Amino acid sequence: MGEKLMSIEVQFERIINSKVIREADTKSHQDYIMLTALAAMFLLALFAYAWQHYQWMQHGYRIEEVVRKREQLSEIGRQLRLERATLRNPQRIDAIARGELGMVVPAPGQLVTFSADAPLTIPTPPQAQAQPAELAAKR
Secondary structure (H helix, E strand, O other): OOOOOOOOOOOOOOOOOOOOOOOOOHHHHHHHHHHHHHHHHHHHHHHHHHHHHHHHHHHHHHHHHHHHHHHHHHHHHHHHHHHHHHHHHHHHHHHHHHHOOOOOOOOOOOOOOOOOOOOOOOOHHHHHHHHHHHHHHHO
């Protein structure tokens, strides 16, 4: 077994690249500009599509909200018309006037009807004319 060891010598040399001048590669520079421009156009188109899609969705939400509000207002209007019809009922008005307010049917001579061509004086009812005579008799 007579193996011989071989020795390897390594030498490090210092290489200074600071004085190396590279040639400008105009083809790769043009390719880089072209690729950047294409990527920018693609991103711009993507953003434009995304913005339009977002606006479309927002308009859809607004339309749904307006339709819901319209249905709600329509229901409120229906309820108000029903309430108005109930409140205008003459029998109901008469019952409230007689029961809660203590009103009675006017006696003859208490009801005065005006017309456009009538004089502006209010006629005195028959009871009002008798009252001063009664007051004078009581004194």
